[in-house]
Amino acid sequence: MTREVRAFAVTVLTLATLGLGAGLLWSGVSPRAPYQVTEQGLVLADPSTQALIAADGWFAMITGGMGLLCGGVAWFAGRRWMPGVLLGLCAGGLVAAALTYWIGSTFTIGAVAVEAAAAPGVKIVPGALKLTADGVLLSWPLLAVGLFGLLEGMHGYRESPLRQPYGEPL
Template identity: 40%
Template sequence: MSPDTSDADRPAPRPDPTAGPVPGPPAAPVPDPIEGPVHGPPADPAHQPPAGPPQYPFGAPPTGPVPAGPTPPERRPGRVAGVALGASAVLTALGVPLGLLWAAVAPDTPVVKTAEGAVYAQPQPEQPIAADGWFSLLGLGFGVLAALALWVLLRRRRGPVGLLAGAAGGLGAALVAWQVGRRVGLSTYERLLASAPDGQAFTKPADLRAGGLHRLFDVLPLPYGNLLLPAFGVAVTYTLLAGWSRWPSLRPEPEPDLSWVYAAPPATGPQVSSGPVDSPAPTAAPEPPAPGAAGSPRG
């Protein structure tokens, strides 16, 4: 073969059987329908496509319960007990304004001084019954408001500890309100009872007849009657709030981010029709005839 022969006319070189297989160009990565595309070597960052929504193997984001985060550490018992005692002390101290309010709205009972002491000016007065009714209404309303305040202000301490603290504070507030309210005007009544002549009329301050303290075995004082209504109001209201709570732990929990669940998948690849499988595909409409086409033959 002469040196003037062109490359196109030269025969292709025969492969050497002893040299092994001739390496060819690298094959393109084949995407796996389950595991996703197989990534090859890193490409040039300048030619990377812009970041888009996350890709899912089946064209839809996964659904199901979102895994919960780490559980918070256990609270120290000493701090929880301190918060409960503080809440009970605050509610008990609020019994002072409650007692002053009761003394202001409850009517005084008219009495007359006699040789045996003070007697009612009327055979069956309604003022003592009104005093008991006002104390019951104010105590029950105080218990409801106290439970709402504990639920809102101590949201991190919701549970049995908050319920016990509210009930104890409601009972303490009832005792304080009773003693404060009955002593408003009591000194004036005792002075008139000791120095007024027989037949003089005056008033007796409000007191409870449907509630009070009795001693168990003549040692332990136990409240009874409408003195228990503030604690009852706290217990019932707090229990209802716990039953209507949407959190299992009764404490506010962070809401999981579910925006990715409702995100639309990217429109990549062939679109699958959502209609029935056996329905035939619609036929295309016939194209209009060309302007210069011949008309149909006449019969």
């Protein structure tokens, strides 16, 4: 039991650390939506911008790829402590996705180019990254646990007596 708790804690902490790096990567590659500075505050300068959707896409690509990577590595490295590692993938994936979102929306990394048609004298500024589709927050834990389960299912079937139809040896 102690080893499974340790495997859970190590998995969650490892994924949380990876979430910090993924947040910086998301901040560096995602485009920023253009906002116009007005007396009421910031207003979206171009309502037809694709930058908001692109930020969601980049988030899903980065966290989904990290989920697949973590699920594969966890299956190969931690099969002896399967319950702890599997729960760690789920909880750690949620923590990592939340940290990715927080880091990416808080810090601006890389060059920020904003393009929008504005009237003369209107100031256009890049907006902070945010998600418009909250479901992409689940891509990291969902793909990590899904790949882990798929690999375990394939491995379990290979050793299963169900592969031998009618009790015949292979």
